[in-house]
Amino acid sequence: AQAQVLQINSSLPEGSFAHAFLLEFQERVEAELPSMDVQIFMGNTLGSEEDVLQGLGFGTHHASLSASAVVQINPRTAVFDLPYLFENRDQVQDFAASPAFDMLAEGFEGRGMVLAALWDNGFRVITNSVRPIVTPEDMNGLRIRTPTSRQRVAMFNTLGANATPLSFGEVYSGLDQGVIDGQENPAQIADSARFYEVQDYMSLSNHVYLPTFMLFGEPWLNAQTPEVRETLLRIAAETAPWTFAWGDETDARILEELADKIEINEIDFDAFQAAALPLYDDPLFVDAIGEDMIAVTREVLGLE
Amino acid sequence: MNRLEGAILWLDRLMCRALDVFTIIVAGVLLVLLNYAVFARFILNSSVSWGEELPAHILAMLTFIGAAYLTRTNEHLGFDSFVRILNLGVQRIVLCLNQILMAGFGAMLFWYGGKASLSFTGRTLISVDLPMILFRGAVPLGGALIVLICLVRLVAIIIGRVNPGELLPEGDG
Amino acid sequence: MFLDPGYVILILLIALLLLGVPIGYVLGITATVMIVLDPAVMPMIIGLIPFGGANNYLLVAALLFMIAGEVMNQGRIAEKLLAFASSLVGHIRGGLAHVNILTSLFFSEISGTATSDAAAIGSVMIPQMKKRGYSAAFAAAVTSTSATMAIIVPPSLNLILYAYVANASIAELFAAGILPGFLVCFLLLMTAYMIAVVKGFPTEGAFSFARVLDTGKDAALPLTLPILILVGILGGIFTATEAGAVAALWSIVMAALVYRTLNWARFVDTLRIAGKRSAMLMFIVATSTLLGWYLTNQRIPQDIANAILGISENYWVVLLAINVFFLLAGTIVHGTPAILMLVPIFLPLADQLGIDRVHFGLIITINLGIGQQTPPVASVVLITCSIAKISIGKIVPPLMTFIGAMLVALVLVNIFPAISLWLPSVILGS
Ligand code: NA
Ligand code: NA
Numbered sequence: 001a002q003a004q005v006l007q008i009n010s011s012l013p014e015g016s017f018a019h020a021f022l023l024e025f026q027e028r029v030e031a032e033l034p035s036m037d038v039q040i041f042m043g044n045t046l047g048s049e050e051d052v053l054q055g056l057g058f059g060t061h062h063a064s065l066s067a068s069a070v071v072q073i074n075p076r077t078a079v080f081d082l083p084y085l086f087e088n089r090d091q092v093q094d095f096a097a098s099p100a101f102d103m104l105a106e107g108f109e110g111r112g113m114v115l116a117a118l119w120d121n122g123f124r125v126i127t128n129s130v131r132p133i134v135t136p137e138d139m140n141g142l143r144i145r146t147p148t149s150r151q152r153v154a155m156f157n158t159l160g161a162n163a164t165p166l167s168f169g170e171v172y173s174g175l176d177q178g179v180i181d182g183q184e185n186p187a188q189i190a191d192s193a194r195f196y197e198v199q200d201y202m203s204l205s206n207h208v209y210l211p212t213f214m215l216f217g218e219p220w221l222n223a224q225t226p227e228v229r230e231t232l233l234r235i236a237a238e239t240a241p242w243t244f245a246w247g248d249e250t251d252a253r254i255l256e257e258l259a260d261k262i263e264i265n266e267i268d269f270d271a272f273q274a275a276a277l278p279l280y281d282d283p284l285f286v287d288a289i290g291e292d293m294i295a296v297t298r299e300v301l302g303l304e
Numbered sequence: 305m306n307r308l309e310g311a312i313l314w315l316d317r318l319m320c321r322a323l324d325v326f327t328i329i330v331a332g333v334l335l336v337l338l339n340y341a342v343f344a345r346f347i348l349n350s351s352v353s354w355g356e357e358l359p360a361h362i363l364a365m366l367t368f369i370g371a372a373y374l375t376r377t378n379e380h381l382g383f384d385s386f387v388r389i390l391n392l393g394v395q396r397i398v399l400c401l402n403q404i405l406m407a408g409f410g411a412m413l414f415w416y417g418g419k420a421s422l423s424f425t426g427r428t429l430i431s432v433d434l435p436m437i438l439f440r441g442a443v444p445l446g447g448a449l450i451v452l453i454c455l456v457r458l459v460a461i462i463i464g465r466v467n468p469g470e471l472l473p474e475g476d477g
Numbered sequence: 478m479f480l481d482p483g484y485v486i487l488i489l490l491i492a493l494l495l496l497g498v499p500i501g502y503v504l505g506i507t508a509t510v511m512i513v514l515d516p517a518v519m520p521m522i523i524g525l526i527p528f529g530g531a532n533n534y535l536l537v538a539a540l541l542f543m544i545a546g547e548v549m550n551q552g553r554i555a556e557k558l559l560a561f562a563s564s565l566v567g568h569i570r571g572g573l574a575h576v577n578i579l580t581s582l583f584f585s586e587i588s589g590t591a592t593s594d595a596a597a598i599g600s601v602m603i604p605q606m607k608k609r610g611y612s613a614a615f616a617a618a619v620t621s622t623s624a625t626m627a628i629i630v631p632p633s634l635n636l637i638l639y640a641y642v643a644n645a646s647i648a649e650l651f652a653a654g655i656l657p658g659f660l661v662c663f664l665l666l667m668t669a670y671m672i673a674v675v676k677g678f679p680t681e682g683a684f685s686f687a688r689v690l691d692t693g694k695d696a697a698l699p700l701t702l703p704i705l706i707l708v709g710i711l712g713g714i715f716t717a718t719e720a721g722a723v724a725a726l727w728s729i730v731m732a733a734l735v736y737r738t739l740n741w742a743r744f745v746d747t748l749r750i751a752g753k754r755s756a757m758l759m760f761i762v763a764t765s766t767l768l769g770w771y772l773t774n775q776r777i778p779q780d781i782a783n784a785i786l787g788i789s790e791n792y793w794v795v796l797l798a799i800n801v802f803f804l805l806a807g808t809i810v811h812g813t814p815a816i817l818m819l820v821p822i823f824l825p826l827a828d829q830l831g832i833d834r835v836h837f838g839l840i841i842t843i844n845l846g847i848g849q850q851t852p853p854v855a856s857v858v859l860i861t862c863s864i865a866k867i868s869i870g871k872i873v874p875p876l877m878t879f880i881g882a883m884l885v886a887l888v889l890v891n892i893f894p895a896i897s898l899w900l901p902s903v904i905l906g907s
Contacts (some may be wrong), residue, residue: 314548317704324578324749327748327749327752327753327756328745328748328749328752329857330752331540331544331749331751331752331755332748334537334540334541335541335544335722335725335726335748337723338537338541338722339723339725339726341719341722341724342715342719342722342723345719345853346554350859354508356534357534359534359718360532360534360537361532361538363531363532363533363534363540363755363759364528364531364532364759364763365534366718366752366755366756366759367531367756367759367760367762367763368527368528368760368763369533369753369756370752370753370756370757370759370760371501371756371757371759371760371763373753373756374753374756375499379753379757380496380499380500380502380757380760381499381757381761381811381813382497382498382499382500382503383494383497383500384497386495386496386497387495387496387497391698398496398497399497401496402496402497402498403507405493405498405502406498406499406506408506408509409502409506409509412509412520412711413523413527414521414524416520416521416524416525417523417524417527417528419521419524420521420524420525420528421524429706436683439528439532440528442528443524443527443528444677450590453634454578454771454790456840473497473498473499473500477789
């Protein structure tokens with residue numbers, strides 16, 4: 001039989017967590033479905049994330065391991081912009097196994113795509129050149145680079161920092177020249193972008209956790225036999241725990257390697273969570289995410 | 305027939321004027337927006353949220369409308385040396401073929417670009433409340449203008465109203 | 478499909494180009510034909526991908542640098558730079574040739590395209606050189622080759638495009654272009670000096686420090702532009718696009734308020750010219766993104782890279798092959814489509830060989846710069862020939878000598894990556 005091609009897109013670069021997950025997924029799928037030729041396209045090579053997501057609905061693209069751009073399609077996914085929502089990966093997996101996931105998946109319905117699973121993406125850390133961040137007070141006055149996200153800017157400003165949106169390509173020299181004091185990203189990025197060369201402190205803040213969204217296009221999925229469809233969705237779901245375990249291990253290994261290059265510290269997570277809690281009622285977040293989604297999330301995670 | 309020709313020429317002039325004004329305004333708007341973004345970041349000390357997204361979308365709009373304009377004024381870059389050495393009859397056929405191919409591509413931009421634009425109905429840019437279709441719509445609009453321009457030229461070449469040499473791309477220089 | 482898609486694409490591209498279809502359409506039509514013929518690809522992709530290609534913040538910088546260059550051009554700023562260059566090197570044998578080259582270096586730090594450089598400097602320098610006894614061919618050749626510095630020295634349209642295609646840092650590429658640009662400048666000056674001695678070209682009076690100061694005062698203002706651009710971008714203060722905006726605004730302020738050479742009508746004209754040029758560039762970007770999408774979808778770049786590595790895996794052999802390929806490509810294709818179409822194909826190869834992407838960008842840029850100097854497609858040469866009022870055939874002998882100097886620069890940059898990579902490592906710590 002002729003090979004059926006499954007092209008999976010991702011905006012994340014080669015060598016990222018997402019790349020490792022997709023390679024694992026490819027292996028698992030091709031083991032169970034020998035006629036399936038899984039092709040991985042990292043780094044937006046088959047279109048910007050916006051175009052890929054739209055293409056899922058048209059059938060021009062088959063599948064995508066997407067990150068933040070899904071907010072445009074499904075505003076409920078902005079729930080992951082809520083600061084200090086998860087302290088560890090176990091909580092993320094609890095969330096993914098709860099009714100909150102169904103509500104999230106429901107948000108993709110009628111958009112031409114199916115949410116198969118939430119995969120890991122790494123917790124974010126804050127690096128800076130002024131002082132170790134342990135309590136919310138330590139954030140005072142720090143100029144922290146953020147992506148161009150209204151929620152992320154509001155979060156850092158609420159905590160007393162001075163959020164400075166800047167494109168990623170400018171961050172290294174910005175830190176080097178002192179235009180900004182710090183930045184926030186997963187530890188793996190702080191490592192691969194060599195921020196430790198121009199930063200003194202890395203605080204394991206877990207301030208935001210954004211998973212990756214494994215999405216299949218409905219036109220492509222509907223063109224498969226029910227058996228293939230079921231198998232793909234099952235493998236995607238089964239791969240999820242593997243990604244979290246792999247992410248946990250890899251993060252630990254990266255931090256171990258970074259320990260010689262930068263001073264690493266833990267933060268007082270509860271204090272930060274308390275300081276950020278007012279944002280859970282802020283219209284900026286509530287209007288974007290929807291009250292129902294926030295309510296379910298708080299209930300699932302036991303946040304009052 | 306003469307009245308039809310007059311009407312076409314009048315519409316053509318109107319279209320060129322509109323496209324010219326559009327191009328100048330867009331270039332000027334980008335100049336102002338980007339300088340304001342710098343001013344906001346360094347002087348007002350609060351970066352504008354639309355700093356990257358809006359200029360990029362305006363540039364994309366300029367791309368497709370401008371492409372139609374340059375098609376009309378023959379200012380697209382191309383390689384004309386080979387066609388120029390052919391005899392005039394062959395040149396005429398080649399140029400007819402070119403208009404058909406370009407109109408075909410314009411038609412694809414119009415049809416599929418139109419469908420794509422419509423699929424963005426109701427969505428706005430991330431950073432500012434402007435409808436996406438305003439920018440995406442430049443693809444079908446530019447495509448439609450390209451179809452019109454190329455078809456008018458096709459007729460003009462066939463009835464001998466223009467010479468092939470007048471329709472070659474801007475050669476190298 | 479009966480034929481390998483790679484060959485069908487190549488044949489379509491060449492046939493459409495020869496038939497006089499504009500390059501933007503050549504790329505779009507070729508992509509459309511392949512997409513429509515391929516049952517595995519939905520034509521709906523034509524509605525999505527070209528917009529995505531054009532929707533790019535980085536390339537707004539190109540439009541803004543075009544405005545800045547055009548304002549400097551219309552505002553007759555080249556003359557101030559020329560007087561300053563003349564006070565510095567006019568006393569050397571073949572003075573006007575050196576003045577021409579040095580003015581080009583100054584101007585190249587303001588403009589991002591070789592054609593604008595050649596037009597601005599050629600229109601002032603070539604008539605003067607002819608008057609002083611230089612042959613028209615020599616004057617045109619020296620203007621044409623030195624204009625290449627515009628795309629090597631920052632700001633550079635080619636490097637901006639390369640940064641976009643290769644996902645490399647503009648700041649690093651700009652920093653990497655400075656020393657190779659100076660190297661080209663130095664080698665061109667040496668070549669001009671040797672020719673001047675042989676042919677007995679005149680000098681332009683004795684060196685006078687007072688004159689350097691006097692003309693330097695006039696040139697200081699326009700020379701704030703490159704400083705603004707370099708300090709802004711390399712210092713991490715501005716993005717390339719922001720630097721373009723500030724440079725455009727500053728050039729407008731200078732030309733309109735200080736020199737009073739820019740009135741409203743001319744200003745509108747610069748916007749029109751920059752807007753049209755930018756649309757032309759961006760249409761090629763948009764359609765090449767569509768064709769690039771199809772090539773990537775078919776995994777053709779990887780196949781080509783593997784085929785070349787199958788012949789030889791020796792670093793120097795493959796690097797030589799890449800150089801020869803881009804040099805030849807540059808003689809028939811323009812810089813813009815060459816970078817947009819060819820770089821994605823050769824980048825996997827460069828990555829596999831461990832060639833630094835920034836270094837590779839400079840190698841490609843110098844190759845394409847030399848390609849612009851050789852027929853059949855020789856946009857810069859055509860401009861200087863038309864200013865000098867000579868035929869292309871006449872310019873060839875002196876042109877070849879200067880191209881020889883540029884080839885030396887190319888070889889040196891290839892062999893010693895430090896020429897491109899040392900400055901970014903010092904300034905940006907990368
Ligand atoms: Na330049
Ligand atoms: Na050439």
